[in-house]
Amino acid sequence: MTAFLPYGRQTIEDDDIAAVAAALRDDFLTTGPGVARFEAAFAEAVGAPHAIACNSGTAALHLAAMSIGLGRGDTVVVPSLTFLATANAVRYVGAEVAFADVDPDTGLTGPEQVLDAAARATGPVKAVFPVHLNGQAADSRAIAAALSPEVALVEDACHALGAGLRGGDMLMRPIGNCADAAMTCFSLHPVKAVAMGEGGVVTTRDPALAERAMRLRNHGIDRDPAGFRNRDLGFAADGTPNPWYYEMAEPGFNLRAPDLLCALGLSQLGKLPRFISRRQALAALYDDRLAALMPVVKPVPRVAWSGHARHLYAVLIDFAAVGLDRAALMRTLRDRGIGSQVHYTPVHLQPYYTDRYGSLALPGAEAYYARCLSLPLFPTMADGDVDRVVEALADVVGLQA
Numbered sequence: 366m367t368a369f370l371p372y373g374r375q376t377i378e379d380d381d382i383a384a385v386a387a388a389l390r391d392d393f394l395t396t397g398p399g400v401a402r403f404e405a406a407f408a409e410a411v412g413a414p415h416a417i418a419c420n421s422g423t424a425a426l427h428l429a430a431m432s433i434g435l436g437r438g439d440t441v442v443v444p445s446l447t448f449l450a451t452a453n454a455v456r457y458v459g460a461e462v463a464f465a466d467v468d469p470d471t472g473l474t475g476p477e478q479v480l481d482a483a484a485r486a487t488g489p490v491k492a493v494f495p496v497h498l499n500g501q502a503a504d505s506r507a508i509a510a511a512l513s514p515e516v517a518l519v520e521d522a523c524h525a526l527g528a529g530l531r532g533g534d535m536l537m538r539p540i541g542n543c544a545d546a547a548m549t550c551f552s553l554h555p556v557k558a559v560a561m562g563e564g565g566v567v568t569t570r571d572p573a574l575a576e577r578a579m580r581l582r583n584h585g586i587d588r589d590p591a592g593f594r595n596r597d598l599g600f601a602a603d604g605t606p607n608p609w610y611y612e613m614a615e616p617g618f619n620l621r622a623p624d625l626l627c628a629l630g631l632s633q634l635g636k637l638p639r640f641i642s643r644r645q646a647l648a649a650l651y652d653d654r655l656a657a658l659m660p661v662v663k664p665v666p667r668v669a670w671s672g673h674a675r676h677l678y679a680v681l682i683d684f685a686a687v688g689l690d691r692a693a694l695m696r697t698l699r700d701r702g703i704g705s706q707v708h709y710t711p712v713h714l715q716p717y718y719t720d721r722y723g724s725l726a727l728p729g730a731e732a733y734y735a736r737c738l739s740l741p742l743f744p745t746m747a748d749g750d751v752d753r754v755v756e757a758l759a760d761v762v763g764l765q766a
């Protein structure tokens with residue numbers, strides 16, 4: 366019996382385990398020097414001056430929303446075809462979501478859809494949260510160019526560690542370098558490119574945003590005497606800072622990533638290029654094998670402006686032509702030991718958001734959702750696993766692979 370193939374899974378190797386074991390013997394399980402070591406390596410990997418580690422991708426989005434100063438009365442454009450957390454982070458800070466549509470084939474939002482959403486918004490748009498779906502970049506550069514410079518971009522790059530975006534000079538830049546965005550958010554959940562268990566990172570070029578994000582992930586605590594407003598509490602009579610004192614100017618949260626998990630993140634990060642190239646090789650195999658199933662099963666098309674991190678291998682299926690609905694198809698694949706998943710049910714259809722904003726028609730997001738299915742893709746898959754998936758899929762849709 367061959368092993369069950371999930372749609373995604375982590376790749377943990379002996380040196381990752383050794384790195385975590387070593388971290389367990391260190392003095393600090395959390396708030397130690399291992400956090401900064403991981404952050405420096407992450408910043409380097411994506412070409413950003415600042416990386417702030419936190420305990421999930423959701424926390425990264427929340428930190429970004431707080432750090433750029435979003436709040437009640439503000440509106441933020443979020444594509445509907447994403448994980449719940451992108452929109453929820455906007456609500457955490459009391460701002461309102463204006464859902465943008467996406468391209469029906471790529472699932473990515475673009476300048477046109479963002480401007481449509483902004484035109485529908487009831488309040489002033491303060492920010493846009495583009496999502497780099499499946500590991501392919503939304504065109505942040507074009508989105509930024511279409512907006513007035515006061516509108517901040519926060520990229521949800523939870524799928525896109527290792528992806529790239531072409532700049533004005535046509536050269537590919539790593540997602541996370543914040544060439545076009547105020548901040549970029551990553552997840553290190555086990556199904557993502559590298560694993561921390563739970564973990565996240567937000568990157569930025571702006572030292573003030575970095576400092577605010579660091580404070581907000583730790584209750585809003587400021588330990589730098591230079592910023593103390595309360596002289597009586599902060600300083601002794603001779604003017605030296607009191608060693609126990611810290612100050613809070615705005616409340617933050619505990620969104621910290623522990624050293625224990627940063628050790629895993631650091632070890633995994635060294636493997637990112639290898640993991641991504643294996644994902645790309647498997648995706649190329651899928652492209653090749655699936656050509657026989659066109660146009661009933663069609664891989665999500667590539668866009669010219671993006672380097673693809675291949676987080677998910679998503680296909681668009683013409684279920685009417687197959688004569689089988691998606692649930693039945695997924696169950697049949699599961700019975701053959703093959704996992705699959707739907708990324709995502711459009712967030713504007715969630716009861717919380719329809720209650721809040723009424724029902725909204727976003728035909729691109731709905732057309733993508735109606736056809737999409739993510740097939741197994743993770744670095745330890747064998748080439749033969751791709752054949753197995755494609756053969757099973759061919760069988761189920763009644764074609765020859």
Ligand SMILES: *Cc1c(COP(=O)(O)O)cnc(C)c1O
Nearest residue numbers: 421422423448450523552553554
């Ligand atoms: C995974 C993911 C998140 C949330 O990340 P967590 O680490 O699970 O909190 C947010 N947005 C997208 C697009 C994701 O895929």
